[in-house]
Amino acid sequence: MIRHQGAGPATEELVIEAREALRHRVRRRAIWVGDHFRREWQIYVLLAPTIIWFILFLYKPMYGLQIAFKDYSIFRGVAGSPWIGFEHFQTLFGNDQFLRAIKNTVIISFYSLLFGFPMPIILALMFNEVLQQAFKRTAQTIVYLPHFISSVIIAGIVITAFSPSAGIVNTVLGWFGVDSIYFLTKPEWFRPIFVGTGIWQEAGFQSIVYLAAIAGVNPSLYESAVVDGASRWQMMWKITLPSIMPTIIIMLIIRIGNMLEVSFEMIILLYQPATFETADVVNTFIYRQGIQGGQYDLAAAAGLFNAVVAFVLVMAANTIAKRYSRTSLW
Amino acid sequence: MTNMNLYSRGDRLFVIVNMMLIGIFAISTLYPFIYIASLSMSTGFEARAGRVILTPVGFTLEAYIRVLSEPLFWSSYKNTFIYTIGGTLMSLAFIIPGAYALSRPQLIGRRFWNLMVAFTMWFNAGLIPFFLNMRDLGLLDSYFGIIIGFAVNGFNIILLRNFFEGIPRSFEEAARMDGANEFQVLWKVYVPLSKPAIATVALFCIVSRWNGFFWAMVLLQDEEKIPLQVYLRHVIVELSDDEEFANTLLNATYSFETVSAAIIVCSIIPVLLIYPFIQKYFNKGILLGGVKE
Incomplete structure (x- = not known):
């Protein structure tokens, strides 16, 4: 004291x-x-x-x-184990495979966003215009299904369907005189197949969010539009779509925040050395270097880089979305 | 929007075209499954020749007989049930009490504990440290490792916690009057009132357990312990590159393709059986999932 x-x-x-x-x-x-x-x-x-x-x-x-x-x-x-500072990071950023993996991650995410993001919105708008409830329920039941099927099975279906010997895709191409293509060994085909599979599997299920938003649209808007003689097409464009725009923007921000989260499990199932060039993403790189190759420290450094970038993206997305909607995402 | 009967001709055309497009999308979603099912019931030669389009060609169940005579198929199927049932029960044993405790206002450090749970949804250490940790804990190649290592996740806890928080306090007052302790309040008041939310969480667990393959592939070396998805991967993905192996399977009645298709069908069937329940609860679940921190 x-x-x-x-x-x-x-x-x-x-x-x-x-x-x-x-x-x-x-x-x-x-x-x-x-x-x-x-x-x-x-x-x-x-x-x-x-x-x-x-x-x-x-x-x-x-x-x-x-x-x-x-x-x-x-x-x-x-x-x-002894400290070595940033050596692994230096190695990584001098490693062509790692740089290629970053490039592929960004490109694949971008394509998934560009082609995959609008699909569920379009589906939800279309479902909303169906008048026969039984037809709507049946169609929804079908398009939600692939979401619940494991990626191994989806990959199995893709491999079988695109197989050069028996696959349906080559059979159909054969009708038009196209020679059989071994799609899964062609680097230029990997991304279209991967992104297309993702849309096929998830678009239906993702439409649920937009359907919920559409269900919340004030019915009196439609009633007065009908009095004014609006067609259904006009109501979809002028009422439904603007009303769900906040949801669309929030979902877009979340998607951009989760950019790095390409479904690498599916890539592990579908890629092969012949297609690494276009298919290898950061997480598959980590898996090969670390778990298969035993270079734990280097792979952990790549993982840390990935996690920090992802964290920053998600936090930024959360903040922007919060400011936009005044409601937290989580 | 449903009971409007005042259409113009344009509206009627719009509705019809819209239904057709949805129909096309639904059919293209369903078609690959039909194709695989037909392939599994066709003869090997027809499958190899690419003659299977929609329905089985030269109907035979030999591919199924081949699949079902494989001991590894049965042991992996059994393991999947063990992982799914054991894992889901383990998850609920953690998540229900944990979510309840986090929903109690009198909990000291409540914000801190909640943040600790939520933080793992935004940042995780990644594949390698998780793998090394499992190895250090001696949980490689063990049933228990798979069941405990993936028992909890932040999303499910927060989902259920939000549901508990939404239950009015008045429901528990009567039980409190009768001198019920926390365990009894949870078990006799909150759990019965939260059946839909708990069912949703349980279904999330069941589906992810049934479908999970990556960590099972990484953590399990022993063939006796692998689940169905890892076995599937082994057959469909790894062996599909192996021309020679594929040719050994080829005979008049089945081929590599029809056998793969038959395994796929066998592993989809249980998912189809619980799909009606999934549909009932998942739609709610994804909306409950408007999770708050």
Whole structure:
């Protein structure tokens, strides 16, 4: 405790009083906390397993991310391996395969966005114009289905359908006199096939969000439009589409925020060395270098780069969307 | 919009063209499944010659007999059931209590715990650290590793927490009067009131477990433990490049293509069986998923 010169007895008394009061408050707080845990311990028992799980399976790997800056060896472990700074990052940015993977990730995401984003909106608008409920339900049931089928099966269907010997695609091309093409070994065909498969699998399911937005459009808008003699085509363009525009913009922002999240599981299933040139993305690069090749530290550095860029994109998207809609995405 | 009967001729044309386009899209969604089903029931030679278009050519079930006589098919099918049922139960055992605790206003550090859960939705360490962590925990090549390692995710917890928060306090007051503790309030009041939300979360878990292949492929070396999807990948993706192997399978009754198709059909059937339930709850789930931090 510091005693200032010239402090009179009155000041000293005040200080003592203040300390007394503080001690009292701390004690009261301690008693309150003690009481709280005695009364509410059950909540903490319910919470504990989840928190422990998060620490053990999601936060502990974040601690393990430090190997991106280390010369990792299995025998020394995460903590024992020596630091080497940014060496892995330098290696990565001098590595043609990694740079190619970044380029492919961006290109594939861009194509998925360009062709895949409008499809569910168009579908939702079209579903909204169907008058026969039974037809609408049946069609919806069908187009949602591929979303629930595993990527292995989808890949299996793609491989079978595009197979050079028996595939339906080559059979049909054969009718027009086109020679059989082994599509999955052709780099120029990988992206169209991958993006097309993604649209086929997800467009229907993604339309649900827009259908929900359409369901929220005020019916009186349509009623007055009918009085004014508007056609259905006009109502779709002038009422439905503008009304769901906020949802469309939010979904667009989210999609851009998740740019880096190309479904690499599907790529692993469909690509082969012959198509790496156009198909290899950052996550498949990490998988090959790290899990298949055992270069854990280098692959972890690539993963860290990916995760940081993705985090920044998602946060930026969240902020922009929040500002746009005044409602949080999460 | 549905009960308007005042159309002009233009409107009628619009409605009809629209229905036709939707019909075309629905058919092109369905067609690949029909094609695979037909392929699986055709003879090997017809399949190889590319003569299967819509219906089976030279109907035979030999490909199925070939698939069902494979012991690995059965063990992987059994494993998938173990992972799906075990994993879903494990998920619910974590998620229900966790989401309930996070929804309680009296929880100290509630904002912190919630943020800790939500943060993992935006940032994760990535494939390699997760893999090394599983290895360090001794969870490679183990049933338990697959079941516990993917039990929880932030999205499901937050989805259920939001649902719990939406339940009015008055529902639990009677139970509190009778001296119920937290466990009893959760089990007797909140769980019964949240059946649709819990069913949604359970279906999310079931579907992702049934379909999951990547981590099972990475974490399991032992053939005895692999799930159906990994087995499928092995047969359809890896062996499809192997011309020689494909030729050994070729005979009058089945071929590599028809066998692949038959495995695909066998693994889709359970998904089709629970699809009506999925449809009922997922539409709600995706809207519940307007998750708040």
